[in-house]
Amino acid sequence: MKEEFLHFLWQYKLFDVNVLKTTKNEDVQILKSGNYNKNSGPDFFNSQVRINNQLWVGNVEIHINSSDWYLHKHEGDENYDAVILHVVWSNDVDVFMKNNKPIPTLELKHFVSKELLGNYHNLFSKQQRWIPCENQIKEVDVFVIKNWLERLYFERLESKSVLIKELLEQSNNDYEAVLFQLLAKNFGLKVNGEAFLQLATSFDFSILRKVRFNKLQLEALLFGQAGFLDGDVQNVDQLQLKKEYKYLQHKYSLHVIANGFQFFRMRPNNFPTIRLAQLVALLHKHQNLFSKLMELEKLEDFYKLLSVEVNDFWKTHYTFETASKKSNKKLTKSFIDLLIINTIIPLKFVYYKSRGEEDQEKILKLIQQFKPEKNSIISKFLDLKIKAKNAFESQALLELKSNYCAKKRCLQCAIGNSLLRKTN
Structure with missing residues (x-):
């Protein structure tokens, strides 16, 4: 289990939002997940939650274990004073605010389906694979893959633009x-x-x-x-x-x-x-x-x-x-x-x-006027029933492999998202 997965669950509300309760048995209603923060500070800014009919507006911090709050020394960091909800997978210790009141804590493991957890473990298995989803990628809807490849191609162009912009500046x-x-x-x-x-x-x-x-x-x-x-x-x-x-x-x-x-x-x-x-x-x-x-x-x-x-x-x-x-x-x-x-x-x-x-x-x-490139990566995708029809698709697949699959960024990948949300 990685903290990034909990960010993903919270951001897209991939749990039973209708029965949420804090560790103190208080009703929780999520009005706004907040803005995902990838820099220092709380994980989500400007969140809105209702706890026992009281509206709270502020930040949400997420950890695997509630004790990580102290491990990361948040208790002495004023950036965390506006945290309104502590979302954890396992509540192993109570966390207190400066006024000595416990921070409302949501223990997610009670509200996430076994099916979604199974999908997650399948993707992030420690088993050696060429790409994490090689056993499941053929199950993904063609429409999802097509749209994702278009975005990947332009991401590839953006990455190539970095050198071009440097040379232009020089x-x-x-x-x-x-x-x-x-x-x-x-x-x-x-x-x-x-x-x-x-x-x-x-x-x-x-x-x-x-x-x-x-x-x-x-x-x-x-x-x-x-x-x-x-x-x-x-x-x-x-x-x-x-x-x-x-x-x-x-x-x-x-x-x-x-x-x-x-x-x-x-x-x-x-x-x-x-x-x-x-x-x-x-x-x-x-x-x-x-x-x-x-x-x-x-x-x-x-x-x-x-x-x-x-x-x-x-x-x-x-x-x-x-x-x-x-x-x-x-x-x-x-x-x-x-x-x-x-x-x-x-x-x-x-x-x-x-x-x-x-x-x-x-x-x-x-x-799209060019034939797909021929290399070991494109050939391997073909073995997985993902065929590049032209250079646009082969370039996108190269970006998928190098910038997502190789880095196990399944949570940021449309294909990984589709497989995580898959139901039988």
Whole structure:
């Protein structure tokens, strides 16, 4: 039994409210549960209860055992002077107010159904499970799941917005600069994402604005900052880039970042050198990429805009050192999907909100055009008969798993709520 569960019971009155009595056999009528307080102080503010026909307005404090009042030293804290009702699971000791009168106490265990308790114990069993409700989730109404997934998706966008807002603040709300930084992070994928973001934030974006028209300088800037032009250079192309970078370095007082890029256990097409070459091609091709992306709504238009291939050197190389069989190394549709899902849509979401044009339907219409992602989490949900029809649902399921199931936040989850309230 956790105190959070008692908060949940009180907030939603999930007990027999018609026969409530205090431990002193006084009638209790709940007129208003109060405002749930997640910070310090009493658990519910501005509650209204009637005790033996006397109306009380104040705060409610909740504990597993009534003795927790003294364990938490509330008796010496004036924040608890306005407590009108002490709600507990087990009343193991009387608690007194400063006037030496006992605080009215409601012992909940006498009023909660065995069925609800059974549902709670099923969800919070110590048995090792992939998600707490894996044995029951298929019983939940489809309508409940559908509505919950929509809310989860926008919660996921809100969490992704945190980094975007930080970058906007650092760049004085330069959306073009932030787009570059976010694209760089996602070009690095999971393994090299942080290294790519460090690269993208290692110089002022105004420098990139100046050199992006010159593909040699743009390539020299990014590969040079990344440290790929350091050391003993033998390759003619690399030597030319190094010479150009030295010029840029002196002109703009640039400092090479510590090279933290990983090649180990990566497919050649995902090597940081190839992803960096593709990023160079994209930045050089489109001078006002942010405004163009904000206008697009159809998937095929995104594919057309983001379809780029590397220059001739990288068509025959995966690294500077070794030549390989020629291939165009275009951005694939699956990779473009990742960029749109993880970078462009979250940025659209923040941009719309900043202009007071928050349009969830427009965002949903876009994300629903993508196929669901394929990974171990989505596959496991499929085993539990929860199938993602598109990327909107797969993104929502990822949020469900990481931010609710993994943290056992069943009491804040619509699916968990549905299972707790389930009756036979």
